[in-house]
Amino acid sequence: MGGVHVVLTGPAAELPAVVREGEAAPEPPRWTWDDTNRWYPDLLADGVRVERAHDLRLARVILRRSPLAAATPFASTAPDGWDGLEPAPASRAGAGGTPAPDALFDLGALAAPSRRGGSDAAALDPASELAAQTAAVEASTDPGRLRFLLAAESAGALVAAEMHHAGLPWRADVHDAILTERLGPRPPEGRRPERLEALAVTIRDALDAPPTLNPDSHPDLLKAMQYAGVGASSLRKWELETIDHPVIAPLLEYKKLVRLATANGWHWLDTWVRDGRFRTEYLVGGVVTGRWSSVGGGALQLPKDVRGAVVADPGWALVVADVAQLEPRVLAAMSRDEAMAAAGRDGDMYAGIVSSGVVATRELAKLGMLGAMYGGTTGASAQVLPSLGRAFPRAIALVEDAARAGERGEVVSTWLGRGSPAPGESWERAQAGAYESDDGGGARSYTRSWGRFTRNFVVQGTAAEWALAWLASVRRRLWALGETGATAGAAPEPFARRPHLVFFLHDEVVVHAPVGMAEAVERELREAAAEAGRLLFGQFPVEFPLTVAQVQSYADAK
Known part of the structure; x- marks a missing residue:
């Protein structure tokens, strides 16, 4: 939420020109809007890219639930229209989703309330909402972490809109x-x-x-x-x-x-591929852990059977990168477990666990670690958990503590402060039923199930935060590489001559890049991963190694 927040004054028709001028400034502003998809697709359609934004809808969801802001008035006020604001579809641009002429205002000085007509946000006041969010962050128990999380979430919204705009190259x-x-x-x-x-x-x-x-x-x-x-x-x-x-x-x-x-x-x-591109709509923070989901086309479940149709444009390449064992590495960093971080130092953490003598095989190391993060209580994962607990006490204690907190009905938090949902009335009824009857088996089962959820929430949610930081860094670095002097691709402006993100799946990204820039893109992907680790975890010695492939077809990446 740092930097100058600017929203525009003037007719909506002037929006692209005003944003272009703002982006050309030595220090581009942070554009603040109610929902990225209500504004950014139209800007992209005019070839305008913004460097930074603050998405009020996404930020509100985080601040209303974050334990870091739980003691602020913002967290306890009665629900209003901002809580019910639904994300606009990215494909809405140019089809009734353009802001009304009086929708543009200046938030640099937190201007007087403005109103927008013709949308779900008609009665909402973005200026007041930004002021309230800023106050909540400043009054929280860790403003730095929340500012980072809100900036990363908003950057993710920009990435999602840009990937929808550019599209994933697809040969019908x-x-x-x-x-x-x-x-x-x-x-x-x-x-x-x-x-x-x-x-x-x-x-x-x-x-x-x-x-x-x-x-x-x-x-x-x-x-x-x-x-x-x-x-x-x-x-x-x-x-x-x-x-x-x-x-x-x-x-x-x-x-x-x-x-x-x-x-x-x-x-x-026939439904999803147009003009050589597959465009899905990503929902940033669509899962309570902060992971993304998607609407339309099943983008997050593209099977290997059809990945051969994802083919780079002539003169271009697909640079595919994924991080190895993201969640265990995040767990090591969150818990400050140096022994576990050291096990992943040579690339394969599971192999490193075997080399350190904790378990006999890589398969057992993987099963045990997955059991620790997801609550495996039977079979091989349960058998090796005691050994993992002795070797990596800080890491195993962190997920165990999160599980116990969930079983007590408490909210847990990711590294940057995203809060888990409260267990709700079903949990309370189950606990009450256990006291009212001799058989508490149903309540115990429900309690353990919620504990498994909170156990994984802290790890999966923090991994999603690392991925957001990675995406934001990759996005910035790709733009800084500039334009190619070779053949333009089929992507629309402003990406026709620039490397750009086209696909994201939790711990994997695909960049569409001119062939002559592919090596530079690979370097930036690796440096962005290291940067994301430093931004979240400081100098703690955990590594996030990437597997990177430069291919013509997505099917050849693995």
């Missing part, structure tokens, strides 16, 4: 060829693809079922399987794989291809 012809190879030629509407129809026949034959059996009807299919003596109680993959019967192999293949056809088939291609 390659996608169609992948579908044709796996499923057969595109069928008429309402018909199964050729390969699925052939598998349906094989399934019926293996079950000695009539031609009317529809393998897409789970009740009918299970009934036919029981009649044939298959012995399956469900269609879950793990159960089917334990059964020896001729129907199992074709059924598993059918299920796999059905997922491809329904989730990323021809209908998906």
Whole structure:
């Protein structure tokens, strides 16, 4: 929230010109608005990029729930319109989402209340909201952390809008060829693809079922399987794989291809790919831990089957980077567990745990660490937890303390101050029921379940904060690399000649870059990861190593 906050005065039609002028200043202002997607897409459509912004909607969600601001009046005031403000869709730009002419005002001096017409924010006063948020941060128990978190969250909103604007390069012809190879030629509407129809026949034959059996009807299919003596109680993959019967192999293949056809088939291609780009809408902070979610097209679940269609423009490359074992490294840094940080010093933390003599195999190290962070209480993860606790006492104590806090109904916090949701009335009823009856088993089960949630919340949420810091640094560094003198890409301005982010998935990013700038992009990705670690954890000796690949197709990155 630092720096000069500026909002504009004048007609909305002048917005791009005024922002261009502000961005050309030696110290560009921090543009403050109610919701990034209500303003930024139209600016991008005019080729205007902003360096910094403050998203009041996202900041309010954080401040209302943060334990760091819990004692401030801001946290305890009655809900109002800001609490109910829904994120605007990124695709709304130019279709009724343009701010009204009287929507522009100057927040540099916290101007008098202004009103916007024609949107969900019509009755909201951004000037007063910014003043209230600033006061809440200053009155919090750790203003520095909250300022960092709000700046990172707002930067994430800029990244999300820019990735929607630029789009992920997507070859529709390659996608169609992948579908044709796996499923057969595109069928008429309402018909199964050729390969699925052939598998349906094989399934019926293996079950000695009539031609009317529809393998897409789970009740009918299970009934036919029981009649044939298959012995399956469900269609879950793990159960089917334990059964020896001729129907199992074709059924598993059918299920796999059905997922491809329904989730990323021809209908998906027709709906989501336009002009060589796939554009989804990312929801920054869409998960309570701060992780992103998405609306439309399933961007966060792009299967390997179709990644071959993600192809760089001619003369360009995809630079794909992901960080190894992000959450365990974050846990080591949060807890200041130097022994655990040292285990990840050579790249593979799980291998480092084995080398230090804590457990016998890498698989056990991984299972044990995942169990510690997610609350695994059975099997191999439970068996190795005592060894991990002795080797890394500070790290294991941190997640155990978070779990116990959750079980007591308390709110826990990420490193920068994002608060977990309170357990709510269901938790309270379960606890009350335990006192009113002799059987507290239901309450204990609910309590332990909430403890598993808070145990992971502190780690996953802090990992999301590291990723936000990484994204913000990458975004700034890519812009600073400047324009290519070679062939422009198909992305719209202001990214046609610049390397730019096109995809993000928790601990992985994809940058679309001119081939001649790919090496520089890789260097900046690595330096941004190191910078994110320093910004969050200071000089604590934890490393965030990246695996980076320069490829033409996303399918070749791993």
